[in-house]
Amino acid sequence: MAEVRLLGEAFSAADELAAFTAAHPESGGIVSFLGQVRCEDGPQAVEALELKHYAAMTLPGMEALAAATLARWPLNGLLIIHRYGVMHPGDPIVLVAAAARHRRDAFAAADFAMDHLKSQSWFWKRERTAKGWRWIEPRPDDHRDLARW
Amino acid sequence: MSAKLVFLGRLEDIAGMGELSVNPGPLDQVLAALDPALAIELLGERVRMALNGALLGGNEAVVLADGDELAFLPPVSGG
Numbered sequence: 001m002a003e004v005r006l007l008g009e010a011f012s013a014a015d016e017l018a019a020f021t022a023a024h025p026e027s028g029g030i031v032s033f034l035g036q037v038r039c040e041d042g043p044q045a046v047e048a049l050e051l052k053h054y055a056a057m058t059l060p061g062m063e064a065l066a067a068a069t070l071a072r073w074p075l076n077g078l079l080i081i082h083r084y085g086v087m088h089p090g091d092p093i094v095l096v097a098a099a100a101r102h103r104r105d106a107f108a109a110a111d112f113a114m115d116h117l118k119s120q121s122w123f124w125k126r127e128r129t130a131k132g133w134r135w136i137e138p139r140p141d142d143h144r145d146l147a148r149w
Numbered sequence: 150m151s152a153k154l155v156f157l158g159r160l161e162d163i164a165g166m167g168e169l170s171v172n173p174g175p176l177d178q179v180l181a182a183l184d185p186a187l188a189i190e191l192l193g194e195r196v197r198m199a200l201n202g203a204l205l206g207g208n209e210a211v212v213l214a215d216g217d218e219l220a221f222l223p224p225v226s227g228g
Binding site for chain 1 (some may be wrong): 155157158159161162166199201202204218220222223225226227228
């Protein structure tokens with residue numbers, strides 16, 4: 001029911017979503033979220049982003065999150081794909097899709113999974129700007145988002 | 150006989166390495182053998198520890214056995 005992948009290489013969000021949609025004809029609603037590396041101009045612009053993971057915990061944690069999401073909403077399917085490694089502006093970072101009979105469950109499940117991927121999954125992010133690499137700390141918003149659940 | 154320390158996120162930069170092989174034993178002895186600047190960072194309030202992939206609560210006395218892997222996890226930032 002859940003498909004969870006931790007990828008070291010680029011993926012096509014459009015292809016993944018097309019396959020997921022085709023696999024769930026019984027679902028009346030499919031909600032997806034795609035997170036990508038921002039394209040910006042100026043001195044603060046991010047030239048590259050790197051996500052590090054920890055093999056012993058990151059994928060097992062994503063699988064546990066998928067199980068918790070499935071336990072909470074009646075879904076037909078759930079897709080979670082998360083990158084690690086070095087990415088550049090425009091590259092997809094994370095794709096979450098939830099398929100359900102009715103849309104509200106799909107919206108809520110995708111939102112829940114994303115909030116937990118952002119602030120509770122075992123990833124460490126750093127960004128390279130013109131000034132060099134800088135580690136990114138979680139934002140207070142990320143913790144506020146988590147408290148909604 | 151050896152155990153392994155794993156440094157994640159910014160701790161890898163501070164340590165200058167992702168992993169370090171150490172002699173097994175109580176954690177305070179293991180840390181005492183490290184660069185004090187690194188040991189202080191590892192003991193930071195926001196750094197959590199995982200022993201062989203299982204998150205520790207923070208109050209247990211950790212004693213590393215042969216083959217153990219202890220990871221130091223700074224605050225996460227995914228997505």
